[in-house]
Amino acid sequence: MLAYQRVYKQILQALKDNTYPIGSLLPAEPELEKIYGVSRTTVRRAIAQLAEEGYVKVKQGHGTIVLKSIYPTDAFEYSRLHHFEDVLSIRHVNIPNPEQMTARGMYIDSVASDETISQVLEIPVGTMVYRIQRIFYSGDNPLMFLNNYLRMDFFPNLDRWTEQFWNLYPFLVQHYNIQYQGCSEYISAVSADLVDAQILHINPGVPLLNSRRIARCNLGPLEYAVLRIRTDVMELCITMGPNLESNSLN
Structure with missing residues (x-):
């Protein structure tokens, strides 16, 4: 497993554990380098993959915002692929x-x-x-x-x-x-x-x-x-x- 893949999986686990709740910021790049013992390039590749899959969003001047956590089943895999960030509402009709x-x-x-x-x-x-x-x-x-x-x-x-x-x-x-x-x-x-x-x-x-x-x-x-x-x-x-x-x- 490549270094960035390992960091990617570790951050995913942190999202699942709610270490970084939805709406919070991930630690800054220098802190992530220290946490995972990797280079800044490795951290950026891991963050880029998380952003591509819709888990986080990098905002200039703010940092990396957590958009969603890990879902407990594969039922939302289609939503992940199409970057639906949230279910906004569920209501009864008719x-x-x-x-x-x-x-x-x-x-x-x-x-x-x-x-x-x-x-x-x-x-x-x-x-x-x-x-x-x-x-x-x-x-x-x-x-x-x-x-x-x-x-x-x-x-x-x-x-x-x-x-x-x-x-x-x-x-x-x-x-x-x-x-x-x-x-x-x-x-x-x-x-x-x-x-x-x-x-x-x-x-x-x-x-x-x-x-x-x-x-x-x-x-x-x-x-x-x-x-x-x-x-x-x-x-x-x-x-x-x-x-x-x-x-x-x-």
Whole structure:
């Protein structure tokens, strides 16, 4: 491996570890030379490759600005190739009767965590967690089926609140004094299984949007959520593009 490739990979790892957050500056070239024990030419070649792939932007008079970090899967490889710097917004559109949207059938129980839930919530496999199940309707039409998984030690006696709230985060802020710190959401396509079909009033095999959310709060991992969305009555609009101004230091 050439020296600049090694430096490139080490900086990528630093981005993944959030050593250099989005919007921050990389260390100046002389400091990078000392950190990695290489020449200025090597540092510049590594930075040039990072800039070419859209991770950083070199601005004269400011330095090297971090535009994005490493994504956890290869799902955004196409975006990297085409230099989409940010997903600017994701919103629901074409929701029938949005003013009539309600949650019904809300139920809280406890289940043993599987490997995925355990990894997200940072607990041993088989640990009991709360599961909140809700079906969202527009009028009489079921649109979405949502499962939230939360740690019992963070939210004691949560199961006492079945059918007593709709919006989860405001409820947790009010009753458990949490501080929401953000989330990541992963959207894919799946085919409805028998349970999905019965809940959402569709046929098995119908395409659904599957959204997995990983959220954090001041306590640590806030929740792991899985949302199934009907595509025949609802769609998502994802706005992408270079968001250089929001990351600018001007």
